[in-house]
Amino acid sequence: MNKSFDYSKLDTILKNHEFKSSNIIAILQDIQGIYRYLPKEIFPYLSKNLGVSKAKIYGIATFYENFSLEPKGKYVIKVCNGTACHVRGSIPILNILRKELKLSDTKTTTDDLMFSLETVSCLGACGLAPAITINDKVHGSMTPDKAMELLNSLKEEK
Structure with missing residues (x-):
């Protein structure tokens, strides 16, 4: 995992959603709300903390048009x-x-x-x-x- 990435924000989001994998869409929405996109660093971290494969999380992130894997403007x-x-x-x-x-x-x-x-x-x-x-x-x-x-x-x- 990227040592320079601040995972504390992800920890707060995960805690707010009780680390439930059933809340993955809401978790991704909250993450995108902070960063304005979904940074690549989140996928292995979420996988580890939610017990869901990186591929499944990535699949959800790419299926829904509202999620972006590229940085967006303010x-x-x-x-x-x-x-x-x-x-x-x-x-x-x-x-x-x-x-x-x-x-x-x-x-x-x-x-x-x-x-x-x-x-x-x-x-x-x-x-x-x-x-x-x-x-x-x-x-x-x-x-x-x-x-x-x-x-x-x-x-x-x-």
């Missing part, structure tokens, strides 16, 4: 590319955000871990198309200019 921006959003102009919004954040379809998180930019198939906010979310808060009727205003306000919060 602000996770999701641009909807469902039919309604696409038709109403989601791609120019995505492009301006990518350009401003110096991201691409393969590089989705800024180096300073402030922003992650993702596309999703549908946010379920079709009546507000085009829509984006920032940390799961929906922003509808977006335009590239409105997206830049939101981004700049987040940058100022830093």
Whole structure:
């Protein structure tokens, strides 16, 4: 196990869930809540402490779309590319955000871990198309200019 990784946070989470393997999803959610992703160091540690194979824990972590094995930014921006959003102009919004954040379809998180930019198939906010979310808060009727205003306000919060 990685000696530099702080396992005390994991111990607290495991204690809160009574070291029950039946709570694995909640445990993974709590871990991701702290780190904003699931660090590779957690898998052998959880396996040992919960009596569940690393493969099973990894399988759960990769099955559910909400879990990430890659670091995510403090602000996770999701641009909807469902039919309604696409038709109403989601791609120019995505492009301006990518350009401003110096991201691409393969590089989705800024180096300073402030922003992650993702596309999703549908946010379920079709009546507000085009829509984006920032940390799961929906922003509808977006335009590239409105997206830049939101981004700049987040940058100022830093």
